[in-house]
Amino acid sequence: MRVFRKYRAFLIILASVGIMLVLGVGGMLFAMRSEARKHPIYAADVKPFHSLRIADRNGVLLQEVRSRDGRSAPVRLRAISPHFIHAVLAAEDRRFRSHSGVDWLAVGRAGAMNILSVGRRSGASTITLQLAKMLDPGPRTLGKKIREVKGAWRIEAGMTKDEILEQYMSRLPFGNQLFGIESASQDYFRKKASDLSLAQAALLAAIPNAPTLLNPRRNLDLVNKRRTFILDRMHSLGYISREEKELAQAERIEIHEPARPRSAPHFIERLQTDLPAPITRVTATLNARLQAAVEQQVKEVIDELKGRVVTNAAVLVLENRTGEVLAYVGSADFDDHGNEGQNDGVQALRQPGSALKPFIYGLALEKGMSPATMLDDLEVHFSTPVGDFSPQNYSRRFHGPVRLREALGNSLNVPAVRVIAELGTDAALARLRDFGFQTLDADAEHYGVGLILGDGEVTLYELTRAYMYLARGGSIIPVREVLVQATAIMAKGRQSDGEREKRMKSAPLRVSTPEAVYLITDILKDPYARTTEFGLDSVLRLPFPAAVKTGTSRNYRDNWTVGYTREYTVGVWVGNFNGVPMQQVAGVSGAGPIFRRVMMLLQGKKEPKDFERPSGLIEVEVCALSGKQKGPDCPHGVSELFLRDEVEAGAMEPCDVHRKLPVLAGNGQIAPAGARREETEYRVFEDLPPIYEFWQRETGRPVMPRELSRHAESALFEIIRPAHQSIYRRPLDLAARYQTIRFEAVGAPGSAEVVWTLNSDEIGRTRDAHFLDWPVRTGEYRLRATAPGVPASEIRFTVE
Template sequence: MALKKILGKTRAVLALLLAVLIVRSLPYLAPIRANDLVREGVAIEFSDRRGLPLGTILSRDQNHTAVVPLQQISPQFIHAILAAEDGRFYQHGALDMRAIARSLLQAIQAKRIVSGASTITMQLARMLEPAPRTFSAKIKEIWLSWRIAAGTNKDDILEAYINRLPMGGNIYGVEAASRVYFGIPAADLNLSQASLLAAIPNNPNYLNPYDYWEPLKKRQRYVLDRMVEEGYINRSQRDRAYEEVIALQPRQQGIIAAPHFLFWVASQLPQKHPSPIQTTIDRPLQQFVEAQVKDIVRSLAPHNVHQAAAIVIDNRTGEILAYVGSTDYFAQTQLGRNDGVQSLRQPGSTLKPFLYQLALEKHLIRPNTILADVPTHYAIPEAKLYSPSDYSETFQGPVRIRIALANSLNVPAVRVLEKVGVAAFLERLHQLGFEHLKQDPEYYGLGLTLGSGEVSLWELARAYYQLSVISKDGYGQGNQSDSIAITLNPPVQLPVISSIISPSSWSLVTDMLSDRYARAKSFGVESVLNLPFPAAVKTGTSSNFRDTWTVGFTTDYTVATWVGNFDGEPMKQVSGVTGAAPLWNRIMLHLHEKREPAPFPSPPGMVKRPICALSGLKPTAACPSVVQEYFDPEDLSEYESHPDTFYQAVSAQKGQYRLNLPREYDEWLAKQPQSSNLMPSALKILSPNTGDYFLINPADPQRQRLEFKLGGVGNQPVEWRLNGEKIATNSSSSLFWQLRPGNWTLDVKSGEMMDRVTFQVRVGEKKNHRRGFSTAAPANTP
């Protein structure tokens, strides 16, 4: 019986040993080889267009990484990291059973975890496959450690580990840390420098040399003590190393200028590329723009402004001359590593020029078209009525295309988008390179022209660059480049617009954007948008003042600027003209301080004719204000045959005229001050309008009244008649009437002046109204 028990226990032990042997052998069936641990980390040097150095970055992304073989690392650092992290690395396998036993014993005695037992191999496994500190993750870490040990020797493991060490911020590996912090290769580290760097990986977030010097020095002391214990140095060497004064490099991490640009370019370079890389950046210009970005943000800080970005493109070559992504790339607390040139934001009104150009190209509007900037309502499915307005919450009434675009009026822009169609406009934006507008047309709705989508400053700069090129001499013609070149080799290709149906429409939009008098209503004649030379410019402000933009160009350069906050926090009443425009102004003046740009060419094939400023039609003797506007020759016959109708003669002999606007302006006219020169000089019923249809709610018919409103009321009494029956005589401009079903004719008379409208009132289900609705997104400021 005893023999059977012994045999049973023996079998169990053998089975357990066999299971352990099988499990321990499995990693050798799927080993991780040294080649699998190799990490790309070749440093990339950059220079500007004249060969001036811009800096060296140590990886293709925004992390600094440089890989070197173990033989090119100072022995002092190797000894320091071994002493600090795994003193018996060369004596144990993937796991250190002695350290595990010690850790368990200490935990039992202290009733808490006192020390860990992770080996360098286990730490490398965690670097390869980061995971939360859970029991299952620890099992996976051990399994990966066994696989590494099964296929890789100790030196290769140590080399891979040292080249991946987190060294504070976005720095990885001892070579990158040595170059960034001390400006020397890892091979040249002395004992003091090596022990300081070996201290960082224990807690890289809170042992950053730039921010946490005292805690780092305390950890350095621990590393030096461990080196003494392991026999690498003696106490005298330890003390001298600890007391040695260490000088850190500036935070620029080896970058002189344009850090965002360098990382952006590096991410697009092929695996095999020349070194150094000569870029198109102009370093003196780059450093000037960087300084202006900081200064503008400093001046706007009281308005809760913390960031800005800018980009400059040479229109003659398509090359990027300056690229600033934030006020300070190295300011981590200010999210400085964020790239404001590439970040996606709502563009406000900066897309409007491309909408007007497309509408002109399709002949849906003409240069002399008049748009009604009046209160307008759009029905959004399953939502309240939306009434777009400008940030001033005022309306201009009848406005020409030139005035609407130059002053960035929202209601006219929405009207133009209704004519063009959201799908057609979205397609044109895709052709211009706005690849991040990926949603369906229904997603953006009519708000697309007001900035309901998200674009980048880079996309806006490319689009305005194309506008400048096509306006000058046609796309791809003359000496113009058909690509934006970020480096001399290779360039980044622009999306190509396959055919330009109407080159004159591009030039016409440029002419409107460069017309300082056209934008005077909103911006004034002497604003920061006005330069002492020809420049086309457009501002934009997103909802709640979160982003401000200014993008514009001369015949020589395109400049795009953005001012805002990376965290999306609203600014305090900062618009495009007060936020991004001053930065744009400074850059443009600097670019042209030695040579003014050539003027923009006139729209090809177009001719100028006088028009009545209010109606856009051929002026008559009654028109008090006449301006010049461009016309296509094919539209001249219509121009000649349709003179102005907004002003009508009352007495030609006495030179008396009255304003006679279409009915769509009645509601707007009713809200104008009585002293306004736009008020009708003749008696006019402003509300209701002929053809209006009103519905009585049968649940409460007695409380429903309709207001009759008049314009042009003088001091004489007004006689009101409804279906021929006099209902009142007074000198008021309005009268309330109790709604009654029927077909009604309202007549008013004051002296020799009179007017008439007809309308209907019904009880019950409402019939279709003659006025339609459409969808739109909330309005943005210009």
């Protein structure tokens, strides 16, 4: 009592302040409510909750969705099951019929529980408040919450309770792009909202609380837990009897798969991203008939490949003249959750394998090479930050000297690496970015020479668009997904790949010369240029002019086929979204069959036009081996394209590889000066640099005698494999007895014997073809080769 007297004055003041605050806040709220009720929101004033209808270029409905979010079908309250109405009232707002928009009892309870942290945190949102939020979406700021309270009072002032329920239940979110009870009932249960059972009604009433988490197609057990809670609440409020509750809890619920039109679901989801809310109809560039046909071809081919651990594919079809998307398939089956079918393979980042080669070869052509330039296809080692790198071809064979046309056509890896090494990785990366590969966002050192073999990640969207630029002769245009009547949508600055599109707008209108692009096209459409690796009649050979390139990433995780005619560009990716390697499925056997089928669909019975050759190119007959102007001793000639200016300026060099020499008819040795004519015959020899000697002998080609070779003075006796300071890392998954390193030397005089020593221990002797295969052992080594009459050659290497 004495304590009370001591603090009596303070307590009185505190109580007075509290009463004043309550009265003040109450008065303010009363004033706000009175003002709000002067501006009622009537049911007729509320804009209908429209679906967004997306149609193809011919008006065929592709999908019906709510702008940005999902699909809705407005419904009258009398057409909704009473079970669902009671379930919603029990779950969301049990005093809905008695409050005027704000449930002050719930507000007080929630405030006390949240302040005191008693039990679970509690909310106080009413159905009317939720409807106000639906009608005025936006970030949840304090000002927004006050506006929602005012909106709730305005709604209560203008609508009856049944009208509020009707508007609310037509807008409730049910996940899977579904809004409104009628859409949800039809999609999940194949029945009208009026026909829902008690168990079904309670389950649907559970979803809007957290529509993404409580997805009945993914988390049915979680949804059923909340359904049980709602049934208990309905029983406690007197909506249902105990027996009805128990029967509903025991009822087995079956959720149906989506039945709504779902053509091009990945494309639709992509298109929706930036559409403004008022849009109710969009005409897309897609061709629905083509889309369905492409989807079918993808499913058929993937079904055939499933035995080789292949589960998915993606396809993008573009019209070259306009840049319009005609077909967009993001996966083999959108609803295949087990194989991540909702992932969009058109936009996924994957390693492109050899599919980037044409763009870097195009740069080489601009820098002075020609399709006839001779390139080395021999084993080579490159030092990289992660160790020694030795590129291999798809066939695991090397082909000696090859023309650039053959190197690109057959997708040979060694010549490609030599080309990018000569150009420089910085220049190659810059060229790829000019073609729109902005996802290659690391520096050139990060990729190294492996960039040309696919050591980076790109999207099928980028790759197909870049090949479309080749089809257009090197000129660029943006890819279009919406036709002209939706220009206002695009005016808001839709960015297909974020910042890349902004950069594209400032990029030059042409990214390469017409001559270089045509040469790349001519190589990619030449079936004879790819015969060595792919054969003459592979799936890549079409009955009309079509440029095509494949790509296969390491360990067969991704494979690609991308190509174009004058009218269309088609890009195909095949693989697994979880990154599991396929079983020996390369671009020609995985993506290739889909590419061929789609191209045949596109062309139909039409006779496609061939690509138009620029006037700046001219045909010249060249030696099939050297790539230089064919001479009298060349056994084979081929027609090749060159820049007209260079040919007319006399810049063509005659072939200096083939030389016809007299040999003794009996043994084929070079005939001495005094040999009689009847004892001699003429034979053509190949005068190639010493690095090709082993390849020539291995393939049985006529080697120019060393003393007569034009390379004799410059030839050095040297070890060419391994490269000096090479670092080898032993593969842990391969038994040691199968691991060897080949030692090879060139330039030994005549038929001299070469002695090989490793760390001063002799390991072998060779004659004529100077190579040894050495069983791998870890350590640091000094390899030495000696031959009579020439300085010894020595290199060092390490095996880790």
